[in-house]
Amino acid sequence: MLGRLEYKWIVGIVFVFGLFMDLLDMTIVNVAIPTLAEEFNTSTTTIQWVVTGYLLSLAVFIPVSGWLGDRFGTKRIFMTALFIFTSSSLLCGLSWSIESLITFRILQGIGGGMLTPVGTAMLFRAFPPHERAKGAAILTIPMVVAPASGPVLGGYLVEFHTWREIFFINVPVGVLAFAFALFFLREEKQHEAGSLDIPGFVLGCSGLASVVYALSEAGSRSFNDVRVIGFGLAGLAILAAFAAVELRAREPMIDIRLFKNKLFAATNTVQIIGQGGLMGALFLLPLLLQAEMGMSPLESGLTTFPQAIGVVTMIQVAGRIYPHIGPRRMMMAGMLGATLTTGAFLFVGLNTDPWWIRLIMYLRGAAFSMVLVSLQTATFATISPRDMGRASALYNSGRQVAASFGVAVLASVLENRLSHHGTVLGPPPIGNPSIALDAFHEAFLVAAVLTILGIAACFLVSDKEAAVSMQRAPSIPEPEEAPAAVL
Numbered sequence: 008m009l010g011r012l013e014y015k016w017i018v019g020i021v022f023v024f025g026l027f028m029d030l031l032d033m034t035i036v037n038v039a040i041p042t043l044a045e046e047f048n049t050s051t052t053t054i055q056w057v058v059t060g061y062l063l064s065l066a067v068f069i070p071v072s073g074w075l076g077d078r079f080g081t082k083r084i085f086m087t088a089l090f091i092f093t094s095s096s097l098l099c100g101l102s103w104s105i106e107s108l109i110t111f112r113i114l115q116g117i118g119g120g121m122l123t124p125v126g127t128a129m130l131f132r133a134f135p136p137h138e139r140a141k142g143a144a145i146l147t148i149p150m151v152v153a154p155a156s157g158p159v160l161g162g163y164l165v166e167f168h169t170w171r172e173i174f175f176i177n178v179p180v181g182v183l184a185f186a187f188a189l190f191f192l193r194e195e196k197q198h199e200a201g202s203l204d205i206p207g208f209v210l211g212c213s214g215l216a217s218v219v220y221a222l223s224e225a226g227s228r229s230f231n232d233v234r235v236i237g238f239g240l241a242g243l244a245i246l247a248a249f250a251a252v253e254l255r256a257r258e259p260m261i262d263i264r265l266f267k268n269k270l271f272a273a274t275n276t277v278q279i280i281g282q283g284g285l286m287g288a289l290f291l292l293p294l295l296l297q298a299e300m301g302m303s304p305l306e307s308g309l310t311t312f313p314q315a316i317g318v319v320t321m322i323q324v325a326g327r328i329y330p331h332i333g334p335r336r337m338m339m340a341g342m343l344g345a346t347l348t349t350g351a352f353l354f355v356g357l358n359t360d361p362w363w364i365r366l367i368m369y370l371r372g373a374a375f376s377m378v379l380v381s382l383q384t385a386t387f388a389t390i391s392p393r394d395m396g397r398a399s400a401l402y403n404s405g406r407q408v409a410a411s412f413g414v415a416v417l418a419s420v421l422e423n424r425l426s427h428h429g430t431v432l433g434p435p436p437i438g439n440p441s442i443a444l445d446a447f448h449e450a451f452l453v454a455a456v457l458t459i460l461g462i463a464a465c466f467l468v469s470d471k472e473a474a475v476s477m478q479r480a481p482s483i484p485e486p487e488e489a490p491a492a493v494l
Contacts, residue, residue, distance in 0.1 A: 015133040017191045022126040024184035025089055027153045028177050029119045032096075034157025034315075036061075037289060038308045039170045041297040044432065046170065047105040051294070051425070051432065052223045055418035056109045058290060059219055059411045064116025066407035067212050070260050070400035072121035073128070074203055081129045082194040084121060086185060092118030093181025100174035124400070132195065158315075162308025204260035210249035211260065215408060217242030222415040225423070261404060262397040265390070271398065273467035274334070274386040275405050280464050281342055281378060282406055283413030284457030288349050289314075290414045291421060291454070295447045296364075298432040299440040300357055313365045317372020318379070325380040330477045333470035334385035337377050339462055344374025346458040352451040357440055385468060388476035413457065421450040 221239035
């Protein structure tokens with residue numbers, strides 16, 4: 008049957024399998040965080056590395072994947088990514104300690120970081136330019152279904168089976184995708200792939216890891232601890248060296264010279280600040296719902312799920328109104344909505360009706376869709392076609408870095424405030440939920456401050472510079488650019 012299909016549709020089918028796993032994994036794990044913390048008897052600042060390690064790994068390997076595909080062939084690298092992602096998913100499910108789980112999540116992020124960019128390149132090379140809208144339409148299936156189903160599916164598996172199932176579920180899908188890719192995909196290489204920026208890769212990895220480690224340890228050790236200060240300053244120094252190396256490199260891994268483009272720099276600033284608050288708050292919520300309010304994992308997943316519905320129902324509307332409103336006001340409106348809905352968690356108590364929380368999450372998703380569309384469209388408005396690939400890599404890596412920083416900061420704040428109030432996560436006699444609730448409110452307040460800073464950053468965005476993008480309705484973001492992790 009597949010033999011009678013045009014090659015472009017075969018590429019689409021194979022890519023949907025891989026993309027579905029990648030996007031599903033970004034949201035399915037959040038609902039299991041409280042269970043994992045209890046299973047491995049570990050702190051908030053340690054358990055957050057299950058999310059942060061994955062996101063950082065994605066951030067590092069997104070820009071590398073394009074060069075790998077061009078140099079060694081898109082089929083070979085896509086199959087390698089599938090193998091890494093699937094096998095590390097199996098290892099995650101077999102984890103015997105929190106350290107092993109974090110290690111295998113980092114490996115999973117390596118595979119996920121390569122899957123989407125390489126798969127997208129294959130797809131859009133298979134479809135001729137006048138048919139690429141059809142190719143993009145294929146991707147809406149996993150883009151919508153995977154992130155939306157993650158919290159509910161994860162909650163069901165954790166509650167009625169085991170947390171290990173949230174990782175094992177990737178294995179049959181990955182094996183099937185690998186078999187399809189092996190037998191039906193064609194190999195494609197680019198003759199002028201250039202060379203890999205090894206110094207940039209090493210400095211970027213070590214600098215990001217060092218800074219995030221310092222942030223994560225600050226919650227339990229405080230910001231004046233010698234280890235926190237040492238790793239923090241070392242990470243910043245390494246990142247400064249990374250910037251210097253990338254500015255001098257002929258073929259940099261991350262072309263930070265693109266920040267000379269004022270509009271590109273402004274929109275990325277909004278994304279980095281806002282994404283930190285959005286992702287960090289989404290990390291906190293399942294902990295509050297399960298550890299303090301006594302919800303089951305499935306109830307927790309059903310309570311966070313409406314955020315995905317909000318994004319889906321509002322994103323087409325946001326696309327239509329963008330040419331009339333412009334990016335600055337749309338971003339500000341979306342960030343204001345994110346601030347108000349984050350602030351609404353300050354009034355959530357232990358006995359708050361779950362439907363109020365679901366309403367907050369729905370409105371939060373609707374607000375974020377306005378940020379998503381305006382950011383995606385304005386960010387690349389003044390980028391030349393020649394620089395589009397490097398700009399996309401920088402934009403997507405920045406998104407993952409921002410998310411990992413947001414999770415690390417808010418996990419650290421929560422751990423610090425729990426310690427300050429003299430309690431820990433969980434019901435009596437382990438913890439005191441009424442006291443722990445104050446710690447959560449203080450952490451959500453920090454998340455709201457981050458989104459307020461995002462509103463301020465919106466003033467850097469110029470509608471005049473983005474005018475070319477307002478002459479036509481913007482397209483829905485392509486999957487490697489859509490921050491599905493926040494759904």
